[in-house]
Amino acid sequence: MTHYYSADYILPVTDFPIKNGTIAVKEGVISGIYENNSPEISDKDVQKLQGIIVPGFVNSHCHLELSAFQGLIPKQTGLIPFIKQIIRSRRSISKNDIDTAIDRADKLMYNNGIVAVGDISNTIDSKQAKQNSSIYYHTFIELMGFEPDRAKDIFRAGTELFEAFQPLKASVVPHAPYSVSRELFRFMSKFCWETGSILSIHNQESEEENKLYRYKTGQFIDFYRDLNINIDFFKAQARNSVQSFIPLLPKKQKVQLVHNTYTSTKDIYFIRRSDRDVSFCFCPNANLYIENRLPKIEMFLFNDLNITLGTDSLASNDNLCILSELKTIHSSFPSLKLTETIRWATINGARFLGIDNNFGSLEPGKKPGINLITNLENLTLTRESQVKKLA
Known part of the structure; x- marks a missing residue:
């Protein structure tokens, strides 16, 4: 009918x-x-x-696995305290609670009009929910490992998880510049290129990331020390993080940079010259939750860049709702037109995920x-x- x-x-x-x-x-x-x-x-x-x-909305960046963390982490503490809370909280949440929360979050997104999701996964926990869902999922299997000598083993474990997620659509991707060694970057870049996979990475969510790459200073030094990670091998790059890792990606690589809260005009110019197919994903409610700061959205608009929207996770957001993200953006940037931002919430994300033939x-x-x-x-x-x- x-x-x-x-x-x-x-x-x-x-x-x-x-x-x-x-x-x-x-x-x-x-x-x-x-x-x-x-x-x-x-x-x-x-x-x-x-x-x-x-x-229907396209949520280009989410973490279903962190749905059970809702309400556990205080707001506006900054990225590094947030990460520490995630690490500590993982030990206290049961598998059953994680599974229940994932199912609930999937239904929440569906009811909020979300039809497709780019979802970060570190485990197999979300596979069953994704198989049973009415939502289309592309799973970004996220790898972490800043120590160069561990790169091969971490990458091997990532490809095994990639195989475990089959037949669902998936990629093997880096978590963030501060958590992935150059060696691990190269393994994943080669894998993405050979498999034709899209790539997503957290980018410049905190100024501490840029401090690490420019000067080898800031809170990440203490963070690694607390985790007993020796970073003597790491040398200051005298430039922001995104300018350091973009050259490690294959030419023409389709990549989504997520958050971009501390991305500068110089970074934008560098990326534009890099010959990569780059989308920029904003998660405004999560940015406010963690760092109480939004990206310089006008700067991205001025440079005519492809923008997508995400919700991040329920660990860093009160809801999984793209309309809520749009409302936050329009409240902070009232000159924006809905006819423009609705593209960020729909066709731009669909094109990045390669599903714009139907979504x-x-x-x-x-x-x-x-x-x-x-x-x-x-x-x-x-x-x-x-x-x-x-x-």
Whole structure:
């Protein structure tokens, strides 16, 4: 049966907004999009809705495995205290609690209109939930190891986890510049290139990361000491972290840099010259939760860069909701237009994940998920804006 939905606006994302348009959907697949008063639907039973219709959201960065940590870690303590709390908390949470929280988080995202997720995994814990989910998942198997002599063993364990996640879509990726040695970077870069995999990495979430790479100073020195990790091998690079690891990636590598809270204009220029296919993922609510700071979003817009959105984890967020991320962005950057940022939440993430043939925009033949956003002022989000999943 075909359902017809009309709203104040339809935002196809890849085309102009349609005022008082109608969308036809059969079993989740879009069969048509019509202008106001189109004669083609004059005899159809159209459900008239208040709000705007948009595609299902793409959450480009999440950590399902950390869902059981919700409410355990204080806000605005900074990245390194946050990491220490994660390490300590992992020892006290049972496997059953982790599994239950993962299932609950998956359902939460589904109900919040999220249709596809780029999810970070360090274990196999999330596989069953992903197999049973209505959401499309690409799993980024995240490796950590700053000590060069451990690189081969860590990489081997990562490829074994990669095989364990089959047949689900997955990549083997680095966690962050401060937690991955050059040797481990090279192993993963070669693997991503040979397998045609996309790559995602946490980037410049804290200024301490840049201090480490520029001067070999800052809180990470004490952090490694507390973990009994000898970093005598590491030499200051006299440049920010992203400028140090980007050259380790293959040319044309499709990579997503996540957070970018302390990325500079010089970093942007360096990345643009690097000949890599780079997307920049913002997780604003997590940035505020951990560092109480947002990226310089205007700088990224000025340089016409591909932007995606993520929620990060329930360890660093009160919800897993892309609309909530959009509301935070528009509250802090009121000059932004929803017609632009909705692309970050949909088609840009779908293109990064390589699923834009079916997700990310409202086009006949696609099955992208259909969301209704309510309580707007024209095409502007308000604090009361909510999302309802239509299909």
